[in-house]
Amino acid sequence: MSEKRGSRGLVVGEGWTEERQDEARGFLLYLAQLLSVSRFHQLDNEAITVPIAGLSEQTGSLCGGGEKLMFHGDEGQVFVNRHRMRFSSGAFDMVEMLLQMLERRGLAGLEFRAPITPEHLHAFLACFHGVPRDAANPADFLEKALAEAGVTEISLVRPGGRVGKQGGLNSLSESALGSLLYAKAVVILRETFRNWENEETRRYLGARATRVVQELITLAQHDPRPFLWLIQVKNDREYIFTHGANVALLSILMGLRLGLDRNSLCQLSTAALFHDMGHIHDLCGKGGTFSTEEKESVALHPVHGVNLLLKLRSLNEALLKRMIVVFECNIQSNGYPRKSWPPGLHLFSRIVAITEAYDAMTTQRSFRSALTPDEAIRELSEHAGSRYDQDLVRIFINLMGIYPLGTLVKMDTGEWGLVFHVDPSAPRHPLVKLVETSDGMRLDHGEIVDLGERDATGALRRNIVGTGNAAAHGIRPSALLWAGSAE
Secondary structure, eight states, X not given: OOOOBOTTSOBTTTBOOHHHHHHHHHHHHHHHHHHHHTTTSOTTSHHHHHHHHHHHHHHHHHSGGGOOEEEXXXXXXXXXXXXXXXXXXXXXXXXXXXXXHHHTTTOSEEEEOSOOOHHHHHHHHHHHHTSOTTOSSHHHHHHHHHHHHTOOSEEEEETTTEETXXXXXXXXXXXXXXXXXXXXXXXXXXXXXXXXXXXHHHHHHHHHHHHHHHHHXXXXXXXXXXXXXXXXXXXXXXXXXXXXXXXHHHHHHHHHHTTOOHHHHHHHHHHHHTTTGGGTTSOTTOOSOOOHHHHHHHHTHHHHHXXXXXXSSOOOHHHHHHHHHHHHTTOOSSSSSOOSOOTTOOHHHHHHHHHHHHHHHTSOBTTBOOOOHHHHHHHHHHTBTTTBOHHHHHHHHHHHOSSOTTOEEEETTSOEEEEEEOOTTOTTSOEEEEEEOTTSOBOSSOOEEETTOBOTTSOBSXXXXXXXXXXXXXXXXXXXXXXXXXX
16 A cells, blocks of 8 residues: 655545644543533524534544544544544543534434535534434435535534445445444344443443444434344344344334434434343243243343332433333233233333334244244234234334235245335335245345336236245345345
8 A cells, every 4th residue: 555645744545643633632521611602502602603613623633635634432432543643531521521422413423524614614503513412314404504504614523433425435335334333233132132231331331332323313213124124034043133133123223213313213222222132141042941930030131120220329301211111112911922902101101112022033043933924914913902002003004014024025926035125105016135046046146126027918927826934945034135235
C-alpha cells in the first residue's frame, strides 16, 4: 500500500503523530462541550458563539488541504479516520456523552469534509437539536435538514461506518451489517449471562447492548429484510442466546408496525433480548428430557428473572419495563405452555409473548421437532384471543405473511422452493428461491421466481400446493437465503 501524506504529518494506513492525535482529541472534546452547552443556551449567546468560532478554526487546521476528519464510536472505542483514540477517564466521559447524543439520532459519528464556517456550524447546531424526539428516522430527518440549510461540510456517519446514504470508507452492505449486529447481540447476551455476578462487566455489557439495539433499530427502519433473513439462524446448543436475539429482532419489527417512537423501540427490544434471563441458573440449554426438579426450576424462570433484576442498584423506567416483560410474557397457570392470556398486561409483554412463541415453535430442539413457519403462523392464529393478543397476532401475521420467509413450499410444477420475499399485498404469491427441480435434482443456486407471474392466458405459472420441513429435506434456509440476498 502506497503512503499518502497530509500536510500535518498524517500517514494514512500507518497512524498519526502525537501532535495530530492531541489535536483530534481536543477537537472532539470541544465538539462535545459545544453540543452539550448549546442544549441550554440560545444559539446567539456568547457561551455558544465563542466556542463556535474556535471549533470553526480547528476544522480549518484539521481539514485543510483536502483532508477529511471522520470520527465514530464502536464497542466502547472511539476512532478518528479509523485510528483508535485514547482518552483519560474524565475526557472519555465527555466523548461518551457526545456519542450518546449522536446515538439518540441514529448516528455513530460525524465526518467533517472541509473547514466549516461559523455560520454553517451555527446551522448544524440548530438542525441537530431540532430533530423531534419521536422522529421515525432521526438520522434521515437530520440529513434532510442539513441539506436544506446548505451545510455540506458535515456528513452523518451511520452505524457500521456508513457515511450518508451512499456509504463511505467503512461501508458494509445492509445484509453484512445486519449479520454483524446479530452476532454482537448473541455474544453480548451470552457474556451477560456468564458474568452476571460481576457488576462492572455487567454494566459494560449493558451499555454495549444498548448501542447494538440502537443500530439494529436504525437498520430495521431503513430495510427490515435482513432481519427476516437473520431469524432463520437456529442453534439448539446456544438456543437461549440465538432465541433472545431472534425475539429482539422480531419485536423491533412489530414495534415499527405499531408506530412506537425510538425510545420505546429501544426499551422493547432490550427487554425482548433479555426476556429469558431467568434461565441463567437453570438447564435451559440441556439436551434430552428434564427431570421433575428441572421442570419445576424451568417453570419458575420468570420469578428467577425478576429476582435478578431486583438486585440491581439502579431502578429506572427502562429497567422496570424489562422486569415486567421478563415476568409477564412468561407467566403461566400450569407450567408450559400458557393456557390463557391474563387481561391488562403491558404492551411489550404481549408483543414478546408472540415473537418468542413464533421463534420457539420454529426452532428444532433436542426434545421436540420444529414447526414449519406456516404451521407456527396457524398455531398463533388458532390461539389468538386466548394465549395471545388477538390484534397483535393479526399485525404479526400481516408482517410475516401466510408463508413466512424461509418456508419450504411445493408447487404444482413439482418444484420445491424457499420463500424469499413476501409482498403484503400478495401474501399467497411470494418470491421463491428454487431448491429442487420437478425431477428431484437439488439446486444450490436456484433461480428466484415470482409466484405471481402469469402466462399468456392469464393463468399463474406456479401455485403452492403444500409445505414441507426444511430440516427433514436437508435444507438450511439461513444459508440459502443469505446466498440469495447477495445475488
